[in-house]
Amino acid sequence: MDYDVIVVGAGSAGLSAALTLGRCRRRVLVADGGAPRNAPSGGVHGFLSRDGIRPAELLRLGREQLAPYPTVEVRELKITKLTKQPHGFRAEGKTAQGHAWTGTARRVLLATGVEDVLPPLPGFRELWGSGVLHCPYCHGYEVRDQPLAVYGRGKAVVGLALLLTNWSQDVVVVTDGPGHLTDYARQRLRRHHILVREEVVARLVGGPLGLRCVEFTDGTYLERTALFLHAPQEQRSPLAAELGARITGKGAVWVDKNAQTTVVGLYAAGDTAPGQQQALLAAATGAKAAICLNEALTKEQRA
The missing domain is CATH 3.50.50.60 (FAD/NAD(P)-binding domain)
Incomplete structure (x- = not known):
């Protein structure tokens, strides 16, 4: 496999997960598919130590703090398809330049968020x-x-x-x-x-x-x-549904206590999954999912 984990989405949840996984020395690709949901907002509020920061600046700092971790890679990349394989996933997508891309990972974390209708x-x-x-x-x-x-x-x-x-x-x-x-x-x-x-x-x-x-x-x-x-919401990415993951009645991707969906090896965090929606909470669920991912990978490696 090319990576231990592919993180789809580079908002608060995705970058937080990548930081924790990088500190676990996991080979991680963060696929940044575009601007986050809160991009039009004047500031991110209630985020401890960053209250009022512009959304773009918060993400810039998040990416900057991933730089010291050599096993973490962040790319402008839109993942368009995931295929389940015996020992992980095959991902397909397009780069910012429009070039086709493929890669494999043992686990995938969806942190793509939602769209307000x-x-x-x-x-x-x-x-x-x-x-x-x-x-x-x-x-x-x-x-x-x-x-x-x-x-x-x-x-x-x-x-x-x-x-x-x-x-x-x-x-x-x-x-x-x-x-x-x-x-x-x-x-x-x-x-x-x-x-x-x-x-x-x-x-x-x-x-x-x-x-x-x-x-x-x-x-x-x-x-x-x-x-x-309270606007209705839709998933920004169809990847979970296309893999057959369970979707809740409110349109969120269902996860268990370990942040795993009903598809083995596929995880979800942030606004993609059920729960209250705030940047700080998204970052927290990303960190939690990363811990669960690392422990699952360790158990598999040390079996």
């Missing part, structure tokens, strides 16, 4: 990461005590709106049509002075610092500094 309305994609936000723990402090909107319907939007009252007392739910809210849900929102706007949304209008207002199709608008939503 945003509403197909003007302004959502353009303001993603500045005025349109997904995580109060990542971005709530930066918009504290400012007028906020929460986009969505049903039970999920109620939970997110109530959570945001920790950061602001001016929260409005925007349902973009009928909100499908129960009487009890409406009572809870009213109790905490959260208004509900059920007009159909036309677009989001940006301003110098991010969001300026939500514009409705009837011509009215709601001035807000930021809008939060």
Whole structure:
């Protein structure tokens, strides 16, 4: 085999895993397939010792700290196919120059993350990461005590709106049509002075610092500094599904306590796998997966 482990993905989870594996003197290839999910964000928050750092700078530092480990290689490489073999995997992909590439590894760690599926309305994609936000723990402090909107319907939007009252007392739910809210849900929102706007949304209008207002199709608008939503997500890579790995009802790649998928030798970490999503947590799951990988490889070698 060319490598002990191929790590597919070079975000927080992938680089963290590579660091631990490098310190275990494992032969590792990190395949960097492109910009991470949080690339549009102004900063990575809640990451101990790096609070507020730009996403690109965090990854630059991560790659820089892999340099002293001679067994770790990072390449701009998009893995497009994995084939299970008797003693590992065969990987195929394309380099940044468009050249075909193949390699083999005893184990594979998927750290490719997820893609957020945003509403197909003007302004959502353009303001993603500045005025349109997904995580109060990542971005709530930066918009504290400012007028906020929460986009969505049903039970999920109620939970997110109530959570945001920790950061602001001016929260409005925007349902973009009928909100499908129960009487009890409406009572809870009213109790905490959260208004509900059920007009159909036309677009989001940006301003110098991010969001300026939500514009409705009837011509009215709601001035807000930021809008939060729990957007549906899709796996950024089909590799796990193509190998027949189990996918959860929420679209994550299922893993056991050792970070292994239902395909023997295939592991997953970070946002690819189930769990709360934050850069620091992704880095932690990457390190955990690396420890599990090293111990599995050692057991195989020393059998």
